[in-house]
Amino acid sequence: MAAEAVEGIRQPLVTPRVRRWLVSAGLAAVCCIWIYPLLWMVSASLKSNAMIFANEGLVPSQPTFENYVKAWNQANIGAYFFNTLFVTVGSVAIVTISTAMMGYVLGRRRFPGRGLIFALIIFTIFVPQGYTIIPVFDLLTRLGIGQSLWGVMLATSGGSFVIFVLLFAGYFSQMPNELEEAAKMDGVGFVKTFWYVMLPLSRPIIVTVVVMQTLYAWNDFLLPLVVTLANPAIRTLSVGVYAFKGENFVDWGGMTAASTITILPVVILFLFLQRYFIDGLAGAVKG
Amino acid sequence: MSGLSLQSVKKNYGATPVIHGVDIEIEKGEFVVFVGPSGCGKSTLLRMIAGLEEITAGDVYIGDQRVNDVDPSHRGVAMVFQTYALYPHMSVEQNMGFGLRMNGRPRQEVAARVAEAARILQIEELLDRKPRQLSGGQRQRVAIGRAIVRDPEVFLFDEPLSNLDAELRVATRLEIAKLHRQLGGSTMIYVTHDQVEAMTLADKIVVLRKGVVEQIGAPMDLYDKPANLFVAGFIGSPKMNFLDVTVSDGSVVLKDGSSLALTGTTKAVPTVLGIRADQMRLASAGEGAFSGEVSVVERLGDAEFVYVRTAWDQEIVVRVEGGSNTPVGTTVGVVLSGRTHFFTGDGLAIEGLSLTRN
Ligand SMILES: Nc1ncnc2c1ncn2[C@@H]1O[C@H](COP(=O)(O)OP(=O)(O)OP(=O)(O)O)[C@@H](O)[C@H]1O
Ligand SMILES: [Mg+2]
Numbered sequence: 087m088a089a090e091a092v093e094g095i096r097q098p099l100v101t102p103r104v105r106r107w108l109v110s111a112g113l114a115a116v117c118c119i120w121i122y123p124l125l126w127m128v129s130a131s132l133k134s135n136a137m138i139f140a141n142e143g144l145v146p147s148q149p150t151f152e153n154y155v156k157a158w159n160q161a162n163i164g165a166y167f168f169n170t171l172f173v174t175v176g177s178v179a180i181v182t183i184s185t186a187m188m189g190y191v192l193g194r195r196r197f198p199g200r201g202l203i204f205a206l207i208i209f210t211i212f213v214p215q216g217y218t219i220i221p222v223f224d225l226l227t228r229l230g231i232g233q234s235l236w237g238v239m240l241a242t243s244g245g246s247f248v249i250f251v252l253l254f255a256g257y258f259s260q261m262p263n264e265l266e267e268a269a270k271m272d273g274v275g276f277v278k279t280f281w282y283v284m285l286p287l288s289r290p291i292i293v294t295v296v297v298m299q300t301l302y303a304w305n306d307f308l309l310p311l312v313v314t315l316a317n318p319a320i321r322t323l324s325v326g327v328y329a330f331k332g333e334n335f336v337d338w339g340g341m342t343a344a345s346t347i348t349i350l351p352v353v354i355l356f357l358f359l360q361r362y363f364i365d366g367l368a369g370a371v372k373g
Numbered sequence: 374m375s376g377l378s379l380q381s382v383k384k385n386y387g388a389t390p391v392i393h394g395v396d397i398e399i400e401k402g403e404f405v406v407f408v409g410p411s412g413c414g415k416s417t418l419l420r421m422i423a424g425l426e427e428i429t430a431g432d433v434y435i436g437d438q439r440v441n442d443v444d445p446s447h448r449g450v451a452m453v454f455q456t457y458a459l460y461p462h463m464s465v466e467q468n469m470g471f472g473l474r475m476n477g478r479p480r481q482e483v484a485a486r487v488a489e490a491a492r493i494l495q496i497e498e499l500l501d502r503k504p505r506q507l508s509g510g511q512r513q514r515v516a517i518g519r520a521i522v523r524d525p526e527v528f529l530f531d532e533p534l535s536n537l538d539a540e541l542r543v544a545t546r547l548e549i550a551k552l553h554r555q556l557g558g559s560t561m562i563y564v565t566h567d568q569v570e571a572m573t574l575a576d577k578i579v580v581l582r583k584g585v586v587e588q589i590g591a592p593m594d595l596y597d598k599p600a601n602l603f604v605a606g607f608i609g610s611p612k613m614n615f616l617d618v619t620v621s622d623g624s625v626v627l628k629d630g631s632s633l634a635l636t637g638t639t640k641a642v643p644t645v646l647g648i649r650a651d652q653m654r655l656a657s658a659g660e661g662a663f664s665g666e667v668s669v670v671e672r673l674g675d676a677e678f679v680y681v682r683t684a685w686d687q688e689i690v691v692r693v694e695g696g697s698n699t700p701v702g703t704t705v706g707v708v709l710s711g712r713t714h715f716f717t718g719d720g721l722a723i724e725g726l727s728l729t730r731n
Contacts, residue, residue, distance in 0.1 A: 262456060262458065264454045264456050264458035265460065267425050267454070267458065268458040268460075268519075269471075270424075270425065270445050271423060271425075271446060271451060271452050272446060272471060272475065272523070273445075273447070273472055273475070274446075274475045278475055282471075282475070286462045287460075287461060287462055
């Protein structure tokens, strides 16, 4: 009996360990293809314009930081960097706080018109950015911030607002009622309960929102392009990098250096926060 | 400390009535247990006292103040939730002091009151931990601690032991009883569906069913003199045996035709005879009120529950001394030697009626 049973089990061709190695190697190869453009960009930023098309492979033979210095000082990338930082930090603060508050109310309170508000804000997801840009610009102009970084910051805050509200609403709605009730028994009011109990507990969503809004604000192109059209001094990085492309000549070295400067903070942010970020998204899917 | 009074309290959820007019008087310092099957409205009633549910009709008084429209935090009540409801991101100390801190009490006062509660509950060494680093029993203490810190007139407990394992439940039950004495006999209202908890803890038990009070009384009163079939069946373990009977001139007749003489007079017509497992004896077949076949024996050590299948195919449980070794399958006689209860067709208890001893 026992012998038969053992014979009946088919021995695998490779052990699970070897299989894991094979899978990892395969994925690494795919990954290399995936990030090749990125590697090319970093590599090109370390070469002079002449060397870029000299077909020497990814590792530069005479690495130089000249492009970076040039981009930072002459092409104003330094100034653009701080413009972008200002817009990003401001919009992340605005978006995180306001979407958390909206999500809390929509997720946990039953009030007349709640369904309608939900429907309306979800509807706005389906309106493409291209169509909203002119009304948004008009609105900013009327508010007197059509030509300033404050305007860019405010307009950028609108980007994925609805998604974040829904993330928060979903998360808050699955929190146990008892927590709020306990706070109520303790005589803690609505706002304080939100601030001291609910908000700290929504950390996974906060991290997700911070990361996604940072990415969005940092990389957004169309809106800053329109707002800064008349005022190059307040360009953001994504718009500034575009300016390397002249009429007849493209400064590839400068452009790739500027692009690398643009991307680096985002990559670093992701490396630090990826664990929370993935938790938050997974949590949102579960909820 | 204050007493409490509920006067024709009703609760509807939408159009559905859940509590149908409840009157309960609770004395200062009393330990009152609301008990009843799942869904009978115990939690709803407790939450109305706490102020977490609106009161549809009727009045709730705490002390001599009507509190229907008073904010929960101003009613002088503290609640311990079944799920503990500890704030997961705060340490034990912060959890217990949260309410006081948020209401602007001075730091030293908060610290002193938390320390005092921690001392009473013997959780001083846990103060720096987060709730997730605590065992179920410890979380339970912290939840109670959070209530104690508020120094309430009335403690409300909603099934506080139901998330604990059997052993811890017994231990914590004792702790709560001790706590009641230790806190200078504060008024406590305790909700459970476990009648053993009710019997062991309560000064006064309120038995609820489907949003109606079935009976209020001291534990042994309910045990000895249940007002109706429901209370008789609910209080006491194992459940009271109910035998259908008919009456014919001064006797009750069981389903198998055996007749038992009655003492006492009443206008009411008994249709059910109730008798607890420990009020019967086993005898040899043919003796006693009726006979049956032993179908199961549960051994508890000090006692055994013998299940006897009667001629009319009902299972009766009889408590006998441990180690009796009654074999399954034998035919035995059942002697109704002890206290009996009689109920009318409407399920109401009939006073002053018993079996004639011979
Ligand atoms: N928010 C609500 N909306 C509608 N009906 C409710 C609501 N809360 C409770 N009920 C109903 O009210 C009745 C009483 O509920 P309650 O929670 O008080 O029962 P319980 O006695 O505490 O039961 P358990 O022992 O299971 O906790 C139940 O039938 C329940 O379905
Ligand atoms: Mg309940």
